[in-house]
Each structure stands twice: as structure tokens, then as C-alpha cells.
């Protein structure tokens with residue numbers, strides 16, 4: 520299997536899970552600044568022209584959450600939850616894409632990606648709106664995590680890798696993690712995983 524990635528947010532989920540599971544993947548770096556994801560060859564793998572992409576025996580797979588799920592199921596790992604938790608996983612993954620990571624990702628884009636790729640100044644209006652929503656949804660996540668080790672309970676799953684993905688950048692992206700002690704405690708637990716801290720190949 521080949522995992523096409525860049526050192527950015529969504530590929531980070533797939534790389535972290537691949538490393539955590541020691542999945543038999545070859546990591547293939549894609550330079551976004553050189554437009555390597557825009558080529559006709561890349562668009563055959565992912566018509567959205569985005570990373571990550573996983574090329575495997577049965578074809579290619581895009582969308583970071585789907586790639587994490589594929590890797591976890593292929594490995595027979597607990598990162599893919601038991602059947603009785605699947606609806607709960609779907610709920611939190613949907614919530615995350617629409618609410619929490621959606622706005623935390625805006626802060627990541629404004630404060631991390633814009634300077635990294637030199638694509639303009641921080642937009643204060645976007646930052647203000649996103650910060651408000653991160654506070655709103657961060658409070659919901661904080662309440663949910665009280666008394667739980669991980670999002671779905673006692674077991675680490677791909678749901679944690681998805682919802683937590685902006686938090687390694689919290690300081691740089693001005694994500695107000697300090698206002699959410701349960702979220703910070705949960706993220707400290709994720710930080711105990713080497714693959715969470717160092718998801719990308721050297």
C-alpha cells in the first residue's frame with residue numbers, strides 16, 4: 520500500500536494511524552507547494568486533488584477518516600470500534616466535520632497554513648467567527664469527555680484521531696485549549712502515543 524501525504528492536517532490523521540498500527544504502507548510525500556496533487560495522474564487517484572490518498576490492492580481511497588477506518592479494519596485493530604459503538608462513532612465523526620474540527624481547521628489554516636505557504640495575512644473576521652464556534656463546540660466536547668478516557672469510552676479509536684487532529688497545533692493556531700481542561704487531559708493522553716506526536720516519516 521502507498522499512502523500519499525503532505526505535512527498538513529488531514530494527512531496527519533492517516534499517517535498517525537498508519538504509524539500507530541505499524542501498517543505495511545510506503546509513505547509517499549506530495550508537495551502541495553509544487554502542485555504535485557494537481558497533476559492528471561494524481562487526479563486519477565483522487566478527483567478532489569487532495570491528500571491523503573491510500574493506494575491499495577483493491578484501488579484507491581481518499582478521505583482521511585475513511586483511510587483511518589480502512590487501515591484499522593485491515594489490521595483487525597480496536598481502533599475500529601465494536602459494532603455496538605459504530606453509530607456512536609458515526610455521530611462523533613459527523614459532528615466533528617461539521618462543527619469542531621471545521622472551525623479549529625479554520626484557525627489552523629489562518630495561523631499555520633497561510634504563513635507556511637505564504638498565502639496572505641490572517642483574516643480577523645474568519646478568526647473571530649471560528650474562535651467563537653471552537654469555544655461553543657469545545658465546551659460540548661469538554662462535557663462529553665468528563666469521566667471518559669477516550670471519545671467512545673475506555674478504548675482508543677479512530678474517532679479520537681479525527682477529533683483531536685488540530686490540537687497538536689493548538690498553540691500556533693490560537694485554539695483556546697486552556698479553556699477546556701477535559702479536552703486538554705484527553706489530548707495529553709493522546710500525546711503519550713509516539714505515532715500521535717511524530718506521525719510523519721522523518
Ligand SMILES: N[C@@H](CCC(=O)N[C@@H](CS)C(=O)NCC(=O)O)C(=O)O
Pocket residue numbers: 525527528529530551556568569570571581582583584
Ligand atoms: N476531507 C478531506 C480533506 C483533504 C484536504 O483538504 N487536504 C488538504 C491538505 S490538509 C489538501 O490536500 N489541500 C490541497 C488543496 O486543497 O489544494 C480529508 O479529510 O481527507
